Amino acid sequence: MTTDASNKTSTRIPESLQSRRADRARVPTRFRPGPASVAVASLLCLLIGLLYLAMQLRTVFSDQLKQEYASLVLEAAARAQSAREQVGVWQQMPGSSPADAQGYRRARAELARRVASLAALVNASPATAPHIPPATLTPDASLADTDALLGNVAAYWHAQRDADSADVRMRITHVARMLIALAALLFCLLITALGMYAKRNLQLAGQSQEFEHASLHDSMTGLPNRRKLLVALEEAARMPTADATAHRIAVLYIDLDGFKQVNDSLGHRAGDEFLIAAATRFRESVRKTDLVARIGGDEFAVLVRAFATDAELADIARRLIACVVRTDEQMGIGLVRASIGIASFPDSVDDYRRLVAAADDAMYQVKRSGKNGYAFAAPAGRTAAV
Template sequence: MAPEASKTSIPIPERAHTRRAARGRALAIRLGPGPAVIAAAALGCLLIGLLYLALQVRTIFSDQLKQEYAGLVLEAVERAESARSLVGVWQQLPDATENKTAGYRHARTELARRLTSLAALVNASPSAAPRVPAFLLAPDADLRDTDAALSAVSAWWRAQRDADSADVRVRIAHVAHTLIAAAALLFCMLITALGMYAKRNRLLAGQSHEFEWAALHDAMTGLPNRRKLFASLEEAATKPPALTVPCKIAVLYVDLDGFKQVNDSLGHRVGDEFLIAVSKRFRESVRKVDVVARIGGDEFAVLVREFSTNAELGEIARRLIACVVQTDKEMGVGRVRASIGIASFPDSVDDYQRLVAAADEAMYRVKRNGKNSYAFADQAR
């Protein structure tokens, strides 16, 4: 069996590339904008949109108040115009009687009162509206000046009410468009955040799978390691049998003879290439349900599930030895062979947890008896 020095062989370039790729993915996860950043951006846009909406709503209320004020002024103008029409009616009466004179004076007094109310509204407005002159408030004011003033005040405030109404409609349209844009923006940001969250979860799940795979497999050959072998062994031994016949499993412990000289004479790079090549042949020579594991520097184990006779195990052992010979011949090494120990459960070993140790003991028997062969655990005793 080769010493532990062979276990610390130099990593091949693929391992370094895999590590760099894993570090790159981890760095991308750390540096890339996460869902929290997207949520913060969405919240910021929402706050800005709400501030804009608040200003628009405030302006709309202000314009509505202006419209109501203009309506009050126009109502006062209509009352003043009604009083002016009544004065004209009294003027057109043909007879100059005492009754006509009293009625005309009463109409002029009512007109002056209506104009005073109108002037109070107009002059109190914060807008730059045309004021009602004070001389028009007298009962004997010139009616032509009164007509001109009423006409100017009415025209200005109607135009102001129409402008405020149009401004309200425009601002309501802006509010509606802003709400639609904000809803669309929030929806897009939500979809983006969910997509990034799902992508990050996939990346993390992929990294977790890679870490789990690395913990259960040999980094150089890609074969299961000792930990994975024992887990598979326990799973196979404790699996309920499909039929009444108990499940029979076996472990073939493989040690490469002469592998240390390969590392010493040809270098670790050639040794690594040899291990990779023979691992591939081992995997191709057994069934897919069986497990080929690398458990040491030049030590391998094969877990065989559900065999019938020892002759089947012997055939597997011969194929494994042939794999080593073929690899040695192909690479031109000329000195590597294999010693294999075989232990089965429950035939030769009644405790599946001792299968690997029993196969290892059988393998040492082969080494003591000339190597490049195989032996069963019951024969080793």
């Protein structure tokens, strides 16, 4: 039987729990990166790394183009130098014949054409480079000026090509190091994300177990609740065994007599303390294989998974009553006692699913007979009171 006061007791949150919740609410929440934030950070790092690599590769391609352009200029300078050497060969000729004079003029024209091609390349360079003055491009330009021009152009563009080549090698080295660092970073981030994901799964698994435990247990006394009792009852009834005697199970339904007066006279705090103390003594008075559950309010039940005779059940009932008496005496109340109904399967009840209801009916018979005792549920609705 459940009274209104006892229902309020079962749903009332202890003040210690309320204070702990208030303390947790006052503590500032610290940011804890999860797998999603780590994944976003990894993606950002990857994008930044790829952007850096793209810029480096673009610079490498630009330097390679500069190298190729410098090679073209040096080839043009080499051809101009070859034309200059031909002019020198014709200068060493006697020059007395018209053919020698004509050959010299052709050599000078070829040199002017080669120098003009070289000047077109140098002056059209996309990079900053010394331009070739127009005065050196005429056919009658001084050979000394042409020699100086060719020497300066060759020296400058050789140095430019070497510098571009060194810059390409340096940037390729940077790209390789960046790839290694980026791969190492991504690997570390991946390992970190996997570790955090595994940790989060463990936390969720732990929370799931806590939720499952909370759904099967009473929050105040820590005892299994009605749902857990029914699950354990079904498991005990279906447990295969070769011994028919060991397969006998029983339920003792306990209701505290006079508990409502404790709540009314002493307050709910005293009622809570009484229920917790009685629940502790109930657990200590039964075997480890038996299950003590709080059905609700001031009602409890004990599942006996195996017994031989009804005398064993009667002894358990007397111990439970004594637990209530000792709790009452310890708290100095003098009001609370216990009425217990006992139902067994397959003796008095042929369907284990009716054990709790049969024990409850037997408990009501005790209350109608004067309370503070126990009674067995008899077959066909008969009740054996003790």
